[in-house]
Amino acid sequence: MSAADRSVVVIGGGPGGYEAALGAAQLGAEVTVVERAGVGGAAVLTDCVPSKALIATADFMDRFSAAKRIGVHFDGAGVPRDQGVTAHITDVNSRIMGLAQTQSRDIAERLESAGIEIVQGAGRLAGAGVVEIVEGIPDVESGEEPSPHGADLAEADSSRRIEADVILIATGARPRVMDTAVPDGERILTWQQIWDLQELPEHLIVVGSGVTGAELAHAYLGLGCQVTLISSRDRVLPGEDADAANVVEDVFRRRGMTVLNRSRAGAVRREGEEVVVTLEDGREVTGSHAMLAVGSIPNTTDMGLAEAGVSLTRSGHIEVDRVSRTSAPGVYAAGDCTGVLPLASVAAMQGRIAVAHALGDAVAPLSLGRVSSNIFTDPEIATVGVSQADIDEGRVDARAVMLPLTKNPRAKMQNVQDGFVKLFARRGSQTIVGGVVVSPRASELIFPIALAVANRLNVDQFSSTFTVYPSMSGSLAEAARQLHEITD
Structure with a gap:
């Protein structure tokens, strides 16, 4: 059977999903993309694109504070806020969300121009080669962070089943939260909830010093916030090159950030207009807002994966080989739901490899030794x-x-x-x-x-x-x- 005679259903419209869809369409397959929240997925709508745009805003403001060092003088004392340079967070976030929506539309137009059907809804496996789709719009009234492909859809319009020769799961991941630190969407936030802030935090406490925590701590520091970064390890960015991480931590401290190393957060609670982070050693840190950056969990629940023979790890990630195959025939997976390497570029490559392999095109297995990555601190x-x-x-x-x-x-x-x-x-x-x-x-x-x-x-x-x-x-x-x- 040629690729032109085969059908592909992609569950999830993030980088792994939309790149796979484009690759499959180029090979001549009939392609359907099922996306719950919006084309581009969390990477475009709430994570990668917005966070890097926020960092770019902070870096722009930093040019003013650095001006005197290169001989450029303003009427103020050399600090952005003293020169009348301030961040209006509602305007900043409005621009960022506008950029994200524009990027999402651009991707959707590209998919549609390639003849790909886009269905807004939740997808799950309903047997060998069958995808069940509940069409509708996300239920976001609760303020919680639902799984993009669970059954929690408001205004579910209809349900249908599609038979597919190839199924690709690219449902991504969502922020992990702690039982003792439940986000309220106002003062205690995940990194996907910060775009609704109506005021710049006076004192932001960032819990977690991995990539997401370090990047957003840097961004809000640059925007003029007081920032405390809580790290459970000996240094920030513990998974990175030690020399590099030490440079960034030194810069953080020099610019006024409070970095608490070897300090594990045990709980976060709200007290009126303040939040209190209790560390496991009993110390307490008080601020105006807290942002949780303590990892992510894969969006793989309630999708019929185990019933379809798709093997999962203990953490809930989908097990795949180097060509993105799962343990179920005809079912592939790509991106953060696989836990291979949480990068948009890796998700996209996994998706392209998956459809090329499934449709009989020439393909080389994924090689992580050639992956370049970047942390957008300063x-x-x-x-x-x-x-x-x-x-x-x-x-x-x-x-x-x-x-x-x-x-x-x-x-x-x-x-x-x-x-x-x-x-x-x-x-x-x-x-x-x-x-x-x-x-x-x-x-x-x-x-x-x-x-x-x-x-x-x-x-x-x-x-x-x-x-x-x-x-x-x-x-x-x-x-x-x-x-x-x-x-x-």
Whole structure:
């Protein structure tokens, strides 16, 4: 059976879902996308796109506070709020939500132009090769964070079943909450509820110092809030390169953020117009708002997965192989519901791989060793390939070189005071196997290293490529040259 004779149903319209749908349509399949809340999913509507737009706003404001360091003077004392530069959070959030909705519409138009049917509703498996769809709109009156593909739909208009040759589940994940810290949507919030704030928090307590917590703590600090970041580990961003995380934590503290390391939150309660976070050691932190960033849980409940033979992990994630197959024939999965790596780029790649494999197109299995990722703090942290921990713990036999950006001429011109580039090269072959960039717009600078990792370039090939002078990328080439000079 050719791809043109096959039908594909995608449950979930986030990056994993809509990229899979586009890939399947390009191969000629008949494609239906079932999305509960809106095309683009949480990544576009409440998570990735909005949070990065908020961070961009904070970074714009930071230019004013940095102006005096480069010789530009205002009438104020050098701090945004003293210069009359303030963030009106309702205007900021309105712009951000407008951007998110525009992006969602753009994706929907792209899907429709490819001949893909979009159904608003909740999808679940109803047997081999059958998807049951309850059409309707989300029930959001409760203020809770429902599963995007559960049965909690208000105004359910109809129910229908669709037979499909291929089913892709891409239902994502939602914020995890604590039994002792229940969000109320006003003062105690998840990261998906902050876009309804009517006032800028006077003192925001961020519970959790992973990527989401660190990014949003940085954003609200830049907007002028007092911020306390509660981290249960020895440092913020515990899963990242230690040198990089230490730089970011130092910057946080220098800019006025209170960082409480080795401090695990036990409960969050509201007392009138304040919130109180109780730590497990008995200490209490009082602020105006608290944001919970304590991980996420997959949207895989009430979807008929176990009944259809789809294996789940103990955490509720869908088990998949490197071509996104589940344990049930004809059923694939992509994105955060699989727990492979919670990045939009990985979800999209999983989705594309899934439909290519299912429809008989040429495909290479997912390779996480080539994934580049970025944390949008200031400075940003971008990584690709093997890590410093891999080398230090003997899993990879490689050398490392780290160059501070304070020596880079372009960095000096741009008043960059923090950051570095780090390259890893395998011993003997001197093949570049990974790297870390800590700098403004590190998300752009990591691309040359990602190309080198993906194409197995050695340090000589990398460093012999011309770079612009002066440029931040010059430090990448210099790091490669220094790796060449190191010998046993």
